Amino acid sequence: MNNLSYLAKITNVDGDKVTLQLKESLNIERLKTIFDGYDGERQAEIFIKDPREFTAQQRRFTYALLQDIYTYTGEPVESLKDVFYWQFRYLTGKDISLSNQSINTVDDVAMLDELILDFIFSNDIPFREGYEIPPQNTQYYFYKCVTTRTCCICGKKNADIDHFDKALGRRKRKEIDHTGFTFAALCRQHHTEKHQMGIARFKNKYHVIGVKLNQEQITKLRIGGR
Numbered sequence: 001m002n003n004l005s006y007l008a009k010i011t012n013v014d015g016d017k018v019t020l021q022l023k024e025s026l027n028i029e030r031l032k033t034i035f036d037g038y039d040g041e042r043q044a045e046i047f048i049k050d051p052r053e054f055t056a057q058q059r060r061f062t063y064a065l066l067q068d069i070y071t072y073t074g075e076p077v078e079s080l081k082d083v084f085y086w087q088f089r090y091l092t093g094k095d096i097s098l099s100n101q102s103i104n105t106v107d108d109v110a111m112l113d114e115l116i117l118d119f120i121f122s123n124d125i126p127f128r129e130g131y132e133i134p135p136q137n138t139q140y141y142f143y144k145c146v147t148t149r150t151c152c153i154c155g156k157k158n159a160d161i162d163h164f165d166k167a168l169g170r171r172k173r174k175e176i177d178h179t180g181f182t183f184a185a186l187c188r189q190h191h192t193e194k195h196q197m198g199i200a201r202f203k204n205k206y207h208v209i210g211v212k213l214n215q216e217q218i219t220k221l222r223i224g225g226r
């Protein structure tokens with residue numbers, strides 16, 4: 001840590017006035033040399049640290065993803081980790097680790113998992129059935145499944161895009177505003193299963209979440225018919 005970074009505890013918040021208690025005193029001598037001859041504003045920057053450490057579920061999910069990439073590519077998990085950790089460092093300037101000594105947060109690992117998911121979807125890596133997806137990644141996961149037409153349950157490609165929570169019914173596909181609907185990518189088999197068992201039971205069995213799309217995505221995916 002250089003002489004200008006300090007750890008502090010927030011002791012009071014009053015609108016935009018925040019009181020901090022530094023863990024050590026300010027290094028006045030150092031500040032004097034910096035501000036010598038300068039009479040502008042003295043500015044500081046604060047980061048609020050996320051105290052929640054990443055969860056065991058996140059660790060399991062990360063390793064499940066790496067394992068699937070290994071199975072498909074033959075690239076050992078240790079070297080895959082190096083690649084994704086490096087990407088994370090490149091994007092955030094921070095280190096990441098999943099070891100017990102790690103100080104990384106829920107948000108850090110959620111971001112790492114997004115990087116790994118991006119890789120999986122853009123390289124068509126087959127994945128195992130029934131990932132246990134951490135809540136921080138569910139939205140992103142189901143969204144990627146839809147935009148890449150990957151069955152969100154079994155990973156099969158060229159999946160159907162199902163109007164998930166609310167059926168299209170007898171309304172005309174072309175005349176409807178699809179932005180009010182939610183969608184899920186399902187292969188033929190899982191799509192048929194959904195309509196046979198009904199939405200409630202299906203959700204209960206597979207924990208699928210429908211995602212909203214904007215008009216541009218709907219057009220791109222040709223959901224509105226052509």
Ligand SMILES: [Zn+2]
Pocket residue numbers: 151152153154155156186187188189190
């Ligand atoms: Zn499927």
Ligand SMILES: [Zn+2]
Pocket residue numbers: 161162163191195
């Ligand atoms: Zn359907």
